Amino acid sequence: MTSIRKISENIYYLGVSDYKYTKFENHIPIPTGMAYNTYLIADEKTALIDTVEASLCGQFLDNLSEVLKESGKSLDYVVVTHMEPDHSASLFRVLELYPNATIVFSKKAQAMFYQFFGDVKVNELIIDEGSVLELGKHSLEFFSAPMVHWPEVMMCYEKYTKTLFSADAFGAFGGLHGNLFDSEVEFTDSIIEDYRRYYTNIVGKYGMQTNRAIDKALKYDIKTICPLHGYILQKEIGRFIELYRKWANYEPEVNGVLVIYASMYDNTKNAAMELAKMLKDRGVKKVEVKDVSAQDATYLVSDTFKYSDIVLASVTHNNNIYILMESYISAVVALAIQNKRFYFIENGTWAPASAKLMREKLAALKKCELSETVVSIKSALNNESREKLVELADEIANNINK
Ligand SMILES: Cc1cc2nc3c(=O)[nH]c(=O)nc-3n(C[C@H](O)[C@H](O)[C@H](O)COP(=O)(O)O)c2cc1C
Ligand SMILES: [Fe+2]
Ligand SMILES: [Fe+2]
Known part of the structure; x- marks a missing residue:
């Protein structure tokens, strides 16, 4: 043959x-x-x-x-x-x-x-x-x-x-x-x-x-x-x-938001989903939420090239970033991606630290904006962290809609 x-x-x-x-x-x-x-x-x-x-x-x-x-x-x-x-x-x-x-x-x-x-x-x-x-x-x-x-x-x-x-x-x-x-x-x-x-x-x-x-x-x-x-x-x-x-040229194909979450027991996932809903309410047309554990990082890297704005929501895990999120971030840093706006949501039950850790890793990227707003969740969303999530949604929607 x-x-x-x-x-x-x-x-x-x-x-x-x-x-x-x-x-x-x-x-x-x-x-x-x-x-x-x-x-x-x-x-x-x-x-x-x-x-x-x-x-x-x-x-x-x-x-x-x-x-x-x-x-x-x-x-x-x-x-x-x-x-x-x-x-x-x-x-x-x-x-x-x-x-x-x-x-x-x-x-x-x-x-x-x-x-x-x-x-x-x-x-x-x-x-x-x-x-x-x-x-x-x-x-x-x-x-x-x-x-x-x-x-x-x-x-x-x-x-x-x-x-x-x-x-x-x-x-x-x-x-x-x-x-x-x-x-x-x-x-x-x-x-x-x-x-x-x-x-x-x-x-x-x-x-x-x-x-x-x-x-x-x-x-x-x-x-x-x-x-x-x-x-x-x-x-x-x-x-x-x-x-x-x-x-x-690292030019986004889509003016929209990719939300990648790392969650073991769904509390961080719930925050990611709630953010997506808030973005929709604010007129953001293109929003996609992805579980970091549900597909290989190569798919997420590809999506990261595609979107203009990327939200990373991760649990703190043994005082570190959730391993699959860390591996995705390492891939993004290794590829020297440019022209992205990154935003951070962290969760931790006793000492949330993942936002700071994710930001430190992504700081190696050129021509990327790392948002100062950090939504820090203690185990599950409460009034205080939900308010911060609203603040984040406003910020992202402003960036997308301007
Ligand atoms: C194995 C394991 C390790 C964890 N390590 C930490 C940690 O170092 N610091 C912390 O604040 N929370 C830690 N947590 C709690 C999680 O960050 C998080 O609060 C909890 O899993 C709820 O979020 P989720 O429902 O999105 O998984 C750990 C949880 C697990 C299961
Ligand atoms: Fe080849
Ligand atoms: Fe080759």
């Missing part, structure tokens, strides 16, 4: 979608699987662009040998956009099977190649900014996209078909479920969320570098984007350039 699809006259899709693994990078939930895309240009010369995750190597190699057999060609080049193992783990297997092929990579990727594969002998071609690989009618022009999302990333533009091979940029979580082109699927909110959650958690820290890479890419006339995960983009290119600009 092969999963080859023709993209244009001489370009083939050889990728594999996996539905067995439930976690990407061994920690990020992928409930709808994951696609590992790779492409072959079969012109006078042939060039394979990247390989796949080690566990999917068999299916991918079947695809490769089938396409080469049908086109009556051998493999001339293997282009490496970057050395992350989800695309490079099968690289050496390919070079063993096609020993005459030349590996095409940047100087930085070359060093990583030997770090991963040890002292092996391969044919090499080092490419740099502006290098062109001629394949016949088709040619690949390379440009660097450092930190999107590894330091050695090279994207390339195929001039004849106006195709951008964008490495991990414009990728998504989720298998392709028998489809390939964006025109074959409906881009529902949940598919967009697969793109947002992928970008924000994988590339999110490197907004400035993402903008630079997009600037470089947009110098070309792009008709097709072939990323290493997710669908091939054609009709949706405009939408994703716009979304990537927003995400890279």
